[in-house]
Amino acid sequence: MCLIAFDHRPGSACPLRLVANRDEFHARPAAPLAAWRDAPGIVGGRDLEAGGTWLAVHHRGRFAAVTNVRDPRLKLPAGAPSRGSLVREALECDDLPAWLDRLASGEARHYAGFNLVAGDGERLWHLHRGLDGIALKVVPPGLHGLSNASLNTPWPKLIAARQGLATSLRHGRWPRDALSVMGDPRPADDDQLPETGVGLELERRLSSPFILGQDYGTRAMTWLGWHADGHIEIGERRFGPEGVALGETQLRWELEARS
Template identity: 35%
Template structure:
């Protein structure tokens, strides 16, 4: 199990993002891949909802409209799924490359950082990133030092801490996903838990800053996939849901 840091996509203006994500790999009998998480951000930062991008990239994701990147996306044709985080306590350097652009390069499989090596990771502000695709699942991080690790089957979680640091928020979501796997129930129920009013550890209900979206990606054994995004405005009020189905890989 990993407990780490999740953060905001692209744009390096601050390090306050407090996103949380969990992933189940190769242990649910019907859903060999389940990824679920909350994106927390300032409500004033504009974002486009989940959808297929119209730039020919083949990416399916929400989009940060300030830096044109994304925090979580899929590339159905290749089977790639990427999610990026920041790490708390690290002051952002505006001269660094955009973390959201890293996600885009990895999803497309094209660009300067389409296949980064350890030496590339310090080009970015503090981050952790899960990269699923090309027959492997990797964790890329530059805190506490640059490294690229392979993830084994199991349930893993990320929040805003350096890798291997304890994080109660990440553990809360990891345990919830593990319970879904153990009971072999439908993963959609995780979305309700992510926005539960009685669980402020996962859902941040602020007027200026808070949870902006809850997202689920579930890939079935036959390669069919569904991706659901629930969006929220100031005060945690729901403003829309997008549910997509596609084949992956």
Template identity: 35%
Template sequence: MCIVAIAWQLFDELPLVLLSNRDEFLQRPTEPLHQWSDQPIYAGRDKQSGGTWLGIHQEKKIGFFEQNGRWAAVLNFRDGVQASSDERSRGALVTEFLTGDLSPMDFARSINLQDYAGFNLIIGDTAQAVIVNNRGHAPTPLHAGLHVISNGQPEDSWFKTERLRGRLRQEVLPLIAEDSSPKYWQEAAFNVLSDNTKAPVDQLPETGMSTEIEQTLSSVYIEPVAFGNAETSKPTYGTRTQSILTLRQNRASDKQILAELISHKCNHPANPK
């Protein structure tokens, strides 16, 4: 996953609105959004490592599903440092939080940061959201507002994060304020997540990659590209999944929050539906 936008505690009925694009190699084996049979998790699944990039706690009971409001997302950190074979999967951070009972802050403080390749992790429940990474950003609660995070430091202003932030403020957040019903604003949200505008060369971040690659990765939505395979035109990398996660206040109960996670799978040539 390469970009996440979080509207946290901006709307009474929707205390969380999270939008994300997962960018990944197209051949990496992945299961679509589903209820896991072996863990109380509702998420897509990385079949290679067994974890996930975005999910909610949800447990199947007889005749219904039970939730506790826990949610989590992880992004890789792009700084030119290659992951080593002895590092744990970053997706395990998501699954361990979703299936645990530590508060978001306590969980973030308990992570052995050196066990993983570079990551940005955002975890939360109905009361608190926390961001942490293993590149010098200590566990920090999210303040009420709009947060857009990609593969650098949470406070970095990359072209793609600022473009997504601007379009959300102009095109999506006003719709939610007007009417929080999913059908009223989610089409606009997916449209914004599909923005493939690339950054001008003078607005590219410096993450140790070539200018050509930086520009390829600079849009909110990454079109399929022969990334890491310059000798062929066959696409190997791009945005694979677009997701919206919300926590919604249950109108029938002031104390109950309902989580909803939906995804669109991008139909790339190397990643057919």
């Protein structure tokens, strides 16, 4: 995942609504949104190269998503595991807060830079592993955005995605308006670009919510609605080089009763 906007409203009729884009090399193999045969209860897309995922949910009532941190100064640790494995571990661990605390206490240093958002329908956490260290926070209620810096870092595409979600919810056009903004390929103006150390040309290319490219670009667009009555709706649109549409999946199911 490289861009996520979400509305976190614990105690409401819909405690979590989210839209997200996954940007990746088109040559990297991936499976579409589906139930995982080797991991009962998990539903999500899947990276077929490393085996993890960028966003998934669990039938027992867990959600997790990950983005990379874009900072050339942050060196990749030797033998670093795939960041996509963090999503699966967040879904399957016995005690999510305790597992997150262990990562925040130092285990996150084994990975390249990342942002992890994980929750259980009531509580939501954000774990950031960047150049300045590791930080774990409870996400407060409200509208939030996440890209390749940290939570709510005001990059143009993050602001646009968050505003698109807000408009979608305010006018009762969920998820249509939010997805329309996530599909916008227009780059930001140069004077609004962040400086992440990758050069002006690449900053421009990566500044749009939806990235077009022959080799690299937006591969999947996901939306999620988590309802307090115990059901989840999730959808995924998939894209090939230059944004060619490859298919769409929509799923709905009831969460397992909590003991």
